[in-house]
Every structure is written in structure tokens, then in C-alpha cells.
Amino acid sequence: MMLRAVIRRASTRGSSVSGLGKSLQSSRVAASAQSFHSVSATQTLVPRGNHASSFHHRSCPGCSECSRTIFSGYQGTPLQRWVRPFSSDSGDVVEAVVPHMGESITDGTLATFLKKPGDRVEADEAIAQIETDKVTIDIASPASGVIQEFLVKEGDTVEPGNKVAIISTSADAVSHVAPSEKIPEKPAPKPSTPAEKPKVETTKVAEKPKAPSPSPPPPPKQSAKEPQLPPKDRERRVPMTRLRKRVATRLKDSQNTFALLTTFNEVDMTNLMKLRSQYKDAFFEKHGVKLGLMSGFIKAAVSALQHQPVVNAVIDGDDIIYRDYVDISIAVGTSKGLVVPVIRGADKMNFADIEKTINGLAKKANEGTISIDEMAGGSFTVSNGGVYGSLISTPIINPPQSAILGMHSIVQRPMVVGGSVVPRPMMYVALTYDHRLIDGREAVYFLRRIKDVVEDPQRLLLDI
Numbered sequence: 174m175m176l177r178a179v180i181r182r183a184s185t186r187g188s189s190v191s192g193l194g195k196s197l198q199s200s201r202v203a204a205s206a207q208s209f210h211s212v213s214a215t216q217t218l219v220p221r222g223n224h225a226s227s228f229h230h231r232s233c234p235g236c237s238e239c240s241r242t243i244f245s246g247y248q249g250t251p252l253q254r255w256v257r258p259f260s261s262d263s264g265d266v267v268e269a270v271v272p273h274m275g276e277s278i279t280d281g282t283l284a285t286f287l288k289k290p291g292d293r294v295e296a297d298e299a300i301a302q303i304e305t306d307k308v309t310i311d312i313a314s315p316a317s318g319v320i321q322e323f324l325v326k327e328g329d330t331v332e333p334g335n336k337v338a339i340i341s342t343s344a345d346a347v348s349h350v351a352p353s354e355k356i357p358e359k360p361a362p363k364p365s366t367p368a369e370k371p372k373v374e375t376t377k378v379a380e381k382p383k384a385p386s387p388s389p390p391p392p393p394k395q396s397a398k399e400p401q402l403p404p405k406d407r408e409r410r411v412p413m414t415r416l417r418k419r420v421a422t423r424l425k426d427s428q429n430t431f432a433l434l435t436t437f438n439e440v441d442m443t444n445l446m447k448l449r450s451q452y453k454d455a456f457f458e459k460h461g462v463k464l465g466l467m468s469g470f471i472k473a474a475v476s477a478l479q480h481q482p483v484v485n486a487v488i489d490g491d492d493i494i495y496r497d498y499v500d501i502s503i504a505v506g507t508s509k510g511l512v513v514p515v516i517r518g519a520d521k522m523n524f525a526d527i528e529k530t531i532n533g534l535a536k537k538a539n540e541g542t543i544s545i546d547e548m549a550g551g552s553f554t555v556s557n558g559g560v561y562g563s564l565i566s567t568p569i570i571n572p573p574q575s576a577i578l579g580m581h582s583i584v585q586r587p588m589v590v591g592g593s594v595v596p597r598p599m600m601y602v603a604l605t606y607d608h609r610l611i612d613g614r615e616a617v618y619f620l621r622r623i624k625d626v627v628e629d630p631q632r633l634l635l636d637i
Contacts, residue, residue, distance in 0.1 A: 267316050269300060269338040271331045274310055275545035280332045281305040282415050283325055290320050300338060304415050309541045318342035416510040427572050432608040435567040438620045440627050442583050442598040445469050448630055460525040468527040472633055473626035474555055474578055475499050475520045481619045484576045485552050488610050502551035505538040512538045513571055515551040565601045575610050579603040
């Protein structure tokens with residue numbers, strides 16, 4: 174009897190263990206089947222056509238639950254909404270970006286828009302202008318199309334690579350996309366701002382009793398108000414352009430860095446003006462450019478720099494850099510500000526080459542198309558204030574150069590020539606130099622050489 178009882182208990186336990194094993198096995202199968210169904214259902218949402226149903230029947234034949242899941246996800250609208258944005262991105266929208274503005278320029282101010290949203294533009298057509306410290310740069314459209322919207326505003330600071338405008342190459346695409354994009358943008362910010370305002374106000378109220386104890390807050394407020402004048406009638410406030418800011422900074426740095434000193438002399442323009450009037454027609458017929466007085470002073474400056482090389486040098490730390498070339502900068506006043514293009518290799522040019530170069534650079538400067546490279550460098554500057562009627566002035570050095578020559582207006586004055594008082598066309602010339610590097614003797618000799626060459630241009634031919 175004891176043996177039968179033991180056998181019955183063992184058989185009972187065996188059946189329960191086997192039942193438990195079967196249940197575990199069935200639960201594993203069910204779990205794997207569910208995971209397999211779910212994977213197949215998610216995977217069949219991507220394929221198109223009959224591939225989804227055939228794939229499913231091969232995976233789970235006769236499973237109606239999975240077939241309902243598949244066809245409800247495949248035939249419904251969610252799949253079509255997922256496909257449309259992907260297929261509509263066919264390259265019919267391009268972006269206009271800020272171009273590279275030069276090695277020394279990292280950003281600029283978007284001055285003006287030349288077009289409006291909805292305007293038709295052609296490829297490489299200018300749509301906006303960027304004002305930098307030195308030049309004005311155009312932003313061109315990368316392709317022909319219609320301007321959809323601008324991503325920045327006038328007066329914003331932009332950097333190379335920043336997106337400025339979205340241009341649609343298809344007019345139909347603009348009409349359908351633009352309204353849908355603009356409508357949600359307007360109501361979105363309105364509810365967000367009032368919701369955030371009370372939070373900001375509460376934090377400010379909580380912080381106000383803690384802030385008055387320290388003294389740092391008052392100074393910035395006073396410093397911001399000090400340069401601002403009270404508004405008056407018939408006055409208008411206009412922000413400074415980047416070019417004007419740059420000019421102001423450089424001139425102030427020049428005044429703070431250099432030991433500025435100016436020496437003067439006067440030049441009798443009789444012989445140079447006679448040379449010009451005698452050969453101007455033949456000069457124009459051969460070279461296609463008019464013979465001006467500026468080329469005579471450039472040649473005179475080259476000769477003076479070769480006789481006094483220290484005027485063409487510059488201080489760099491504890492060293493002096495002597496230049497064996499002559500790149501002369503010409504100060505040109507434009508409606509947007511002062512620019513200084515460079516005549517490179519002026520020591521190797523003749524009168525015709527100098528006149529052509531001056532005319533080309535001056536035209537580009539006035540049109541605003543001059544490049545950064547055409548204004549970079551320069552070892553000496555010539556400024557002609559006489560074209561505006563200046564009688565005499567003290568020009569300021571263009572850093573990092575060491576000297577600048579100032580030309581002025583030609584005025585008939587009584588001069589003593591050969592013991593007689595006769596009228597002569599006279600011009601005052603001025604040389605401002607860095608007295609840390611250039612002594613008074615070299616400065617006077619330099620200006621004296623300018624006077625000798627201009628009064629007797631034949632010296633250039635004989636090199637005396």
C-alpha cells in the first residue's frame with residue numbers, strides 16, 4: 174500500500190510538471206507568434222502594391238487578425254500622408270545663402286532687399302545687398318524662380334553660409350505651399366507670448382527685492398544713456414553703416430597708435446599742366462584714356478619712395494619691415510564712405526597703365542563693385558582732396574602704412590619768378606608721417622622730391 178501511494182504521488186507530480194512545461198512552451202510559442210506578427214505588420218507598411226499581402230500570407234497563412242492590421246494600415250490615409258512629403262521634395266525649392274565675403278570679413282549687415290516675396294528672379298540675379306566693413310556684397314539667386322519668403326530682416330547681422338531666402342523654381346508650388354506655411358506661423362507665437370509673460374513677471378517681482386543691494390546694475394544703464402542725446406524737433410536718428418564704423422575705428426586707432434606729424438610744401442603746376450595740354454590728344458588716341466594730373470603725382474611718389482625707402486617701410490613690433498615694392502593706395506570718397514583701392518606694382522607702370530588702373534578702380538568704387546582683394550595691402554597712400562576744393566589739410570595715415578601724401582586744389586597765386594611777380598598755378602602738398610619711424614629730415618626730403626619731379630617732369634626720363 175505504501176508503494177502504491179508513492180507511485181500515485183509521483184505520477185501526479187509528473188503530470189503537473191509536464192502540464193507546466195506544456196503551458197510554458199505554449200506561452201513561448203504565443204509570444205514568438207505575437208512578436209512575429211507585430212514585426213510583419215510593421216514591415217508590410219513600407220512595401221507597396223501586392224508585395225505586402227503576399228509577404229504576410231507567406232509569414233502567417235490564414236491569420237485574419239494580421240490581415241486586418243495590414244490592410245487597415247496599408248489602404249488608409251496615414252500611409253499616403255507619410256509618402257507625400259517624401260515624394261514632393263523633388264528639388265523645386267532652393268535657398269539663397271550669404272556668400273564668402275573675404276578672409277578678413279566674418280560677418281556683415283543685410284542692408285537692403287532688392288526684391289520682394291512673390292517677385293520673379295533669374296539665376297545669378299541680385300536679391301539683396303550685404304554691407305561689410307569695406308565693401309558692399311550682393312546676394313545672388315542660385316536659380317531662376319519666384320521668391321517664396323525671406324528668412325532674415327533688414328539690419329540683421331549675417332555670416333557666410335546663413336540662409337537668406339527661399340526660392341521656388343515652380344510657381345505652382347509657391348501658390349500651394351506658401352499659404353499653408355504662413356497661416357500656422359502667425360497664430361502660433363500669439364498664444365505662446367501671453368503664456369510666458371506672467372512667468373517672467375512673477376520671476377522679476379521675486380527678484381526685485383534681492384537686486385537693489387549690489388551696485389553693478391546702475392553703471393550699464395548710465396553708460397547706455399550718456400551717448401544718447403535727447404530727441405528734438407526736425408531731427409532724425411540713423412544708425413551708422415558698417416563701413417562708416419570701420420573707417421571711424423581705423424582712423425581713431427591711427428591717431429592713438431602713430432606719432433602723427435605733418436610737413437607741407439607748395440608745387441608749381443605750370444610744367445605738368447603744360448605737358449598735359451600738349452600731349453593729351455595724342456595720349457588719348459594711342460591709349461584710349463585721358464591723361465590726368467594724378468598719374469604725374471603717382472610717378473613722383475614712386476620716385477620719392479625709391480629715394481627715401483623708410484617712408485615705404487612699416488613698424489612691426491620691435492622690427493622695421495622695408496618693402497622692395499611700391500603698392501600705392503588711392504583714397505576715393507564715395508556716397509557710402511571712404512574706400513582705398515590699391516595700384517599694385519606702381520613702380521613698374523607707365524603713365525598709361527596708371528591712368529587705366531585709376532579709372533577702373535574709381536569706377537568700381539563708385540558703383541560699389543570693388544572687391545576686398547583690390548583694397549588689401551598698400552604701402553603708401555595718396556589722397557587728392559583738391560578735387561573737392563580743399564586748399565590745405567593734414568591727412569591721417571591709413572594703418573598699417575607709415576605715411577600719406579595729401580594733394581589739394583590748384584590756385585593761381587602771385588609768385589616771384591626770375592625777379593618778377595607773375596601768376597602761377599600753385600598747389601599745397603602735405604605729408605603726414607609716423608614720427609616713430611620717419612624723422613623730419615626724411616619727410617622733408619621726400620616732399621622735396623615730389624616738388625622737384627612735378628615741377629620738372631623731365632627728371633623722370635633722365636632719372637635725376
